[in-house]
Amino acid sequence: RKWIDNxxxxxxxxxxxxxxxxxCGALGTDDLxxxxxxxxxLNWDGHYLRETEIRHDEVNSCVDVLLNFGGxxxxxxxxxxxxxxxxxxxxxxxxxxxxxGLLVLIFRRLPAIFAFYKLxxxxxxxxxxxxxxxxxxxxxxxxxxxxxxxxxxxxHDGEGDEEETNxxxxxxxxxxxxxxxxxxxHGLSIPALNIFYxxxxxxxxxxxxxxxxxxxxxxxxPANAVAGDGDTFIAYNRFSRHLGxxxxxxxxxxxxxxxxxxxxxxxLGKGRPSQGKKGGLTWV
Numbered sequence: 001r002k003w004i005d006n007x008x009x010x011x012x013x014x015x016x017x018x019x020x021x022x023x024c025g026a027l028g029t030d031d032l033x034x035x036x037x038x039x040x041x042l043n044w045d046g047h048y049l050r051e052t053e054i055r056h057d058e059v060n061s062c063v064d065v066l067l068n069f070g071g072x073x074x075x076x077x078x079x080x081x082x083x084x085x086x087x088x089x090x091x092x093x094x095x096x097x098x099x100x101g102l103l104v105l106i107f108r109r110l111p112a113i114f115a116f117y118k119l120x121x122x123x124x125x126x127x128x129x130x131x132x133x134x135x136x137x138x139x140x141x142x143x144x145x146x147x148x149x150x151x152x153x154x155x156h157d158g159e160g161d162e163e164e165t166n167x168x169x170x171x172x173x174x175x176x177x178x179x180x181x182x183x184x185x186h187g188l189s190i191p192a193l194n195i196f197y198x199x200x201x202x203x204x205x206x207x208x209x210x211x212x213x214x215x216x217x218x219x220x221x222p223a224n225a226v227a228g229d230g231d232t233f234i235a236y237n238r239f240s241r242h243l244g245x246x247x248x249x250x251x252x253x254x255x256x257x258x259x260x261x262x263x264x265x266x267x268l269g270k271g272r273p274s275q276g277k278k279g280g281l282t283w284v
Contacts, residue, residue: 010057013042032145056215071141072183079180083173090170100174101181110134136189139182147175206236 004012017035024031043049052060087093113134117124124130154160154168197204204224212222212233221227225235 006055010052010055010059013039013060014063016042032142056213058215075141075144075176075179079176080173083169084177086173090166090173092170092173097174097177097181101178101185104139104178105135105181105185109137136186138186139178143175143179147171204236208236210235 008015016038020034020038021031024034083090084092084097085094110131113124113130114127117127117130117133124133150171151168154164157168158165160168196202211228212225212235214231214233221233222235225233228234
């Protein structure tokens, strides 16, 4: 009914997250799980995502970057580096942690995804997509949250029996190592694959083109996108699929001559460039 102004609409996920964290903290329930369920319900049919794209929302992406940077800087600051190698105490060593990280990387998601991906045709349609989905399952802030929560459920170090004491001492370094291992492996996988595809001549997938309006002439192209006409980008291979429009008629690139036709944001309101007789640009 258009009762919600634009600022309140795009800030709704942030407000919802703060409300859930505060409410669940007061009630003593699992706020992380509650935020996950609320986020899934908010965009279950994709309507909210489509609406924010139409409104050219940049607020939620900025909030996401801010929280990610702050969260992972905090995780990096509290990593228990000395506890990663304690053969005489917990029995944890660098070699054991490395083997554990590789085993978790292989067996945590890949077998289940390969076994059931045919039951999810809307999510992945081939074994290659199943491999991608199974491999890129990073371990991050959620694991840190739950290991710190688990520490509160056990007696403090030295107050319980021997088994509880060993568990409390070992689970922290183990989980933090898995988070660090996941950040390094998954973080370096994208540039490594990009370099590999570049030198092997692997062409990117371009059968799901989406036309995105260029907000500013100075903005950098989004990931997997090329410049379209004067004020648009053509984005490919996106996780969110565009449901409207005919992608077959979208342009796949623009010449460098066209790029020189725009000098500032004010030019966007003056018209569209057209090709002259000698390849130059004239405004119409």
